[in-house]
Amino acid sequence: MTKVISIANQKGGVGKTTASINLGGALAELGYRVLCIDMDPQANLTVGLGISLSDVRHSMADVLSENRVPLDEIVRQTEMPGLSVAPSTLELASTEVELFTAIGREMVLRDALDGWAERQYDVVIIDSPPTLGLLTINALVASSRVIIPVQTQFYAIKGLTALIKVINTIKIKLNHDLEILGLLATFYDGRTVLAREMLQNLRELGDHRVFSTMIKQTVKLGEAPLTGKPVTEYATHSAAARAFRDLAQEVIELG
Amino acid sequence: MTKVISIANQKGGVGKTTASINLGGALAELGYRVLCIDMDPQANLTVGLGISLSDVRHSMADVLSENRVPLDEIVRQTEMPGLSVAPSTLELASTEVELFTAIGREMVLRDALDGWAERQYDVVIIDSPPTLGLLTINALVASSRVIIPVQTQFYAIKGLTALIKVINTIKIKLNHDLEILGLLATFYDGRTVLAREMLQNLRELGDHRVFSTMIKQTVKLGEAPLTGKPVTEYATHSAAARAFRDLAQEVIELG
Ligand SMILES: Nc1ncnc2c1ncn2[C@@H]1O[C@H](COP(=O)(O)OP(=O)(O)OP(=O)(O)O)[C@@H](O)[C@H]1O
Ligand SMILES: Nc1ncnc2c1ncn2[C@@H]1O[C@H](COP(=O)(O)OP(=O)(O)OP(=O)(O)O)[C@@H](O)[C@H]1O
Numbered sequence: 001m002t003k004v005i006s007i008a009n010q011k012g013g014v015g016k017t018t019a020s021i022n023l024g025g026a027l028a029e030l031g032y033r034v035l036c037i038d039m040d041p042q043a044n045l046t047v048g049l050g051i052s053l054s055d056v057r058h059s060m061a062d063v064l065s066e067n068r069v070p071l072d073e074i075v076r077q078t079e080m081p082g083l084s085v086a087p088s089t090l091e092l093a094s095t096e097v098e099l100f101t102a103i104g105r106e107m108v109l110r111d112a113l114d115g116w117a118e119r120q121y122d123v124v125i126i127d128s129p130p131t132l133g134l135l136t137i138n139a140l141v142a143s144s145r146v147i148i149p150v151q152t153q154f155y156a157i158k159g160l161t162a163l164i165k166v167i168n169t170i171k172i173k174l175n176h177d178l179e180i181l182g183l184l185a186t187f188y189d190g191r192t193v194l195a196r197e198m199l200q201n202l203r204e205l206g207d208h209r210v211f212s213t214m215i216k217q218t219v220k221l222g223e224a225p226l227t228g229k230p231v232t233e234y235a236t237h238s239a240a241a242r243a244f245r246d247l248a249q250e251v252i253e254l255g
Numbered sequence: 256m257t258k259v260i261s262i263a264n265q266k267g268g269v270g271k272t273t274a275s276i277n278l279g280g281a282l283a284e285l286g287y288r289v290l291c292i293d294m295d296p297q298a299n300l301t302v303g304l305g306i307s308l309s310d311v312r313h314s315m316a317d318v319l320s321e322n323r324v325p326l327d328e329i330v331r332q333t334e335m336p337g338l339s340v341a342p343s344t345l346e347l348a349s350t351e352v353e354l355f356t357a358i359g360r361e362m363v364l365r366d367a368l369d370g371w372a373e374r375q376y377d378v379v380i381i382d383s384p385p386t387l388g389l390l391t392i393n394a395l396v397a398s399s400r401v402i403i404p405v406q407t408q409f410y411a412i413k414g415l416t417a418l419i420k421v422i423n424t425i426k427i428k429l430n431h432d433l434e435i436l437g438l439l440a441t442f443y444d445g446r447t448v449l450a451r452e453m454l455q456n457l458r459e460l461g462d463h464r465v466f467s468t469m470i471k472q473t474v475k476l477g478e479a480p481l482t483g484k485p486v487t488e489y490a491t492h493s494a495a496a497r498a499f500r501d502l503a504q505e506v507i508e509l510g
């Protein structure tokens with residue numbers, strides 16, 4: 001049974017792309033067959049996995065547009081065994097506008113994945129843009145789990161209630177299977193009172209699990225994207241690589 | 256002559272809201288009459304200036320919707336003399352959808368400001384969301400200048416060309432006055448090779464000015480929003496307050 005996991009948060013810069021690439025890398029390292037899908041027109045996941053945008057002929061923009069190009073035709077292997085990627089390009093922004101008037105506009109990604117992913121992948125990870133628009137909604141409708149990266153900062157914590165409300169609405173109206181797997185504390189710097197206070201706030205929100213794994217502020221996570229590899233490959237003995245391996249274990253155990 | 260400045264970048268978490276609030280604070284301190292407009296449904300600027308969302312009856316959502324509520328009715332004074340704010344709420348997200356089919360949808364904010372701001376403010380600063388949708392486009396059409404905060408990180412630099420293309424298109428088709436005032440390096444940590452390299456990349460892009468002021472990584476900028484005050488008030492002698500005072504000087508000199 002393929003697990004489809006969205007990485008979502010409308011707050012910008014909280015570490016969605018970083019979590020997608022590196023959780024993907026850690027799971028692939030354990031032998032899982034992993035597909036990362038880039039649902040962000042910024043295409044950071046695509047570039048962060050070493051693909052040059054000028055080489056991308058077809059992308060998620062084509063899969064979601066009226067042509068409905070099959071996923072098979074766009075998926076590429078990365079340099080890492082077991083880790084594939086469905087790339088995005090800037091064109092995805094205009095596809096989102098096209099989707100506005102399409103029938104069944106919230107289920108286009110789910111329909112593209114239906115049955116197809118089962119045969120080839122154990123895990124599908126979907127990176128989403130910093131909005132609650134149709135691209136993020138398509139990702140949530142296509143998923144059975146969602147991980148919410150949350151920077152240990154004031155604005156990121158404040159924005160959570162609105163995000164959780166949208167996820168609950170999608171669960172009731174469009175996708176009964178959708179569960180929040182957990183909140184992932186990111187950019188954590190234990191030396192500051194602010195980060196410790198915000199982490200405490202996050203844990204006191206109640207209702208949802210906060211992963212015991214925290215992603216600490218580290219320059220290694222800023223450097224890895226320049227190499228086009230997950231941090232588990234780029235800096236395999238680093239604290240960041242260990243953290244994402246711990247996260248992968250938690251994700252596997254939670255099922 | 257009122258200067259209207261947008262703070263824009265579709266990359267999330269680069270410090271748009273932080274630059275809006277603290278440049279606003281530094282200019283108000285010098286005696287300029289400043290209005291900060293929140294064009295982001297996340298309403299981080301509104302909350303960061305000490306306004307509780309549950310107190311906001313009318314917001315930018317009403318100004319831009321069919322009711323066209325005048326800006327006068329929503330603007331509030333902050334605790335800091337000379338600094339006012341036009342608040343936002345989550346409803347702004349549905350207003351953006353409404354705008355899609357409105358005639359003259361890109362000029363609604365410009366028309367709301369037209370002539371009104373001249374009488375009351377010296378500077379208007381517009382915070383925008385992490386997308387290149389209609390809310391950001393309205394901000395850019397209403398502005399004569401735009402400041403682009405750029406994290407000294409790989410993805411933020413990669414996304415710049417796309418943003419500058421959109422700004423140039425708006426300049427040609429919708430707003431001939433629009434000029435890029437400068438690129439503002441943010442989250443700079445001089446101890447890391449990555450930040451120094453990315454700053455170098457930023458400066459080598461050519462074409463546009465990079466402010467000599469850099470906003471360094473500092474916990475003070477994460478703490479200030481909890482107090483509802485700009486860092487120039489919250490931590491008046493800090494390096495962050497000095498940096499935004501320097502930025503205010505650069506902005507005044509560039510005109
Ligand atoms: N724990 C960390 N420590 C240091 N740098 C990090 C960390 N996590 C991510 N980064 C860097 O910070 C930047 C923001 O992270 P990232 O792009 O993954 O966030 P995002 O939520 O995907 O952003 P967006 O909202 O634009 O999609 C990136 O340049 C990334 O390399
Ligand atoms: N130089 C800095 N040093 C440390 N923290 C900072 C700095 N600048 C901003 N921050 C903090 O980092 C977070 C991201 O900044 P901010 O919210 O201003 O970015 P943004 O571009 O407005 O994000 P969004 O794309 O979601 O609108 C905030 O919590 C802010 O308090």
Ligand SMILES: [Mg+2]
Binds near residue numbers: 129
């Ligand atoms: Mg991202």
Ligand SMILES: [Mg+2]
Binds near residue numbers: 271384
């Ligand atoms: Mg912001």
